[in-house]
Amino acid sequence: MTVQQHHPLSTGADYQQLAARFRPIFARIADGAVERERQRSLPYEPIKWLKEAGFGAVRVPVEYGGAGASLVQLVQLLIELAEADSSVPQAWRGHVAFVEDRLNAHATSNQEIWFQRFVAGELVGNAWTEIGAVKIGEVGTRVSRQGNQWVVNGHKYYSTGSLFADWIDVYAQRDDDGLDVIAAVSTHQTGVHQSDDWDGFGQRTTASGSTVFDNAVVSEENIIDFSTRFKYQTALYQLVLIAVLAGSGRAALRDFSHEVRQRTRIFSHGNAPRVSQDPQILQVIGKVSALVYAAEATALRAAAPAQRAYESHFEGNAQAEHEANVAAELESAQAQVVIAELVLRAANDLFNALGASATSETKQLDRHWRNARTAASHNPLIYKERIIGDWEVNGTEPPYIWQIGNGSTAA
Known part of the structure; x- marks a missing residue:
């Protein structure tokens, strides 16, 4: 009898069918994104739409009422959602991790009650970090x-x-x-x-x-x-953030392309009677399109080892599971480094395609850079770069868990 006969796994669905369930909701979320940003209004209604549509159960196996999506497919969905509103998938980040933990726990203990909750639309947030006088390695809760x-x-x-x-x-x-x-x-x-x-x-x-x-x-x-927490949790948290970044890049490209198509004012020293026909402007858009394409492709590639880690957890091959966990951590870090650079460059360079009017607060075009910069500031890039280098040169395995807190006071 195979492992999957013992434990139904989430190894992938028909992505186009899966995405078709949620794309109308993503479109509704996108319609209100600028106004929510302008008013700093929390997306209670968009979250409700997603819960009711079963978005919180896409990783739950089909046999328990979920969609059975792979992690690569989940990341792809999160990218599409981030293009609609980058705050929403980040708000989903704690849920993604807790669902994954319960999926892995099902290898040794029945988690059907949690699967039922996810399918019913119940959402999980997170509360891990403490600030103030807490020293590194300590927890006050x-x-x-x-x-x-x-x-x-x-x-x-x-x-x-x-x-x-x-x-x-x-x-x-x-x-x-x-x-x-x-x-x-x-x-x-x-x-x-x-x-x-x-x-x-x-x-x-x-x-x-x-x-x-x-x-x-x-x-x-x-x-x-x-x-007992699943070993690739840090990688998964990072995968959600790189999906946020890739989706932010897509949203920036979408909005600036729209502005270029609609713009009627031109410069006397430009190259065409319409901005949408100016070859230098088209070059800016084309270059950014390539940057965003690379960011999304990298995000999807980086999700594959985490899926292998999940599947190998049920196969009884400790070495294969270990290698998959190492790869998940390293590839999510590599993706973080390059995607942050690609998307921040894209969100910045797109302003070269428009004039000073692009900085209007009414348009909120700056939100793409602000959102990308904020997402990229999680889990400092400089430490990830060092960890990657230490692996490449010395074969030092990456840390799976790390903490933040106050260090010792200098003498």
Whole structure:
């Protein structure tokens, strides 16, 4: 009997059929993107449309009611969604990771209850990072026993997407034994307090603000040993961000191409009676089209090792799984480095195709650069470049988990 007969896997769907389900929703999301950006209005309604359409279950195996999409296909969908509104797929990032963790956990324990929740449209946000006086390697959020129930107490920031979520994937420590855990906390209770206090200049509507847990109740079965977390999680988080970047590049190309087609004002020292016929302007657009094409192709290539890591987890071949996890981490890092450069260059150079009117706040064309710059600032590129170089020269494996916090005070 094959592994798939024991455990139905998500190895791929008909992409065009899958995308056709969501493209009308993506178009509706795109219609309101500029106004949401201008007003800094959170995309509650677009998130609701996606939940109702089953977007949160695209990775769930078909046998459990999902779409059975591969990770490459998920990244492709996220790129299309990011072209509509780059904040929305980033708001989905915590859900993507938690779904993947439950898919991997199904190899050793039944996860049908979670699959049912995903298929029903329940969304998972995340709350991992703490700011303030927390030292690197420490976590202040605690899970403790209180009477006959478990509760979570702590303060998180960068809780991306959690304002839209039914559950929050919370990184914490147990009080009783000090173990690092994931607590899957329901947001439908009084002990969870959320704020939209994210003030970045880009990705403004990702709902990446604060979450405070004040004796928030968590079921014992939803306290998960962090050591069991799926190994390619850092790579997957990065794949969502590079999809955001690639989609931002597509959106910038789309909007500037539209502006060039519509523009009637020309310069006396230009090359044609219409901007849309000026060969130098067309060269700018053509070059950027190639940059964006390369970014998207790289993103899709980078997702393949993560899919191999997922499938190999069920095959009983530890060496193959290890090699796939190494490749997932390295290729997502390589993609991050080059895609950030490609898309930031594209979003900047496109302004050469228009005049000063392109900087009008009404048009919000600058949002593409701001959003790309913000997404590219996650997980510093300089460290990823060093890690890649250390692998190429010394064969040093990349870290799968890393943390951020306060360092030691200089003497």
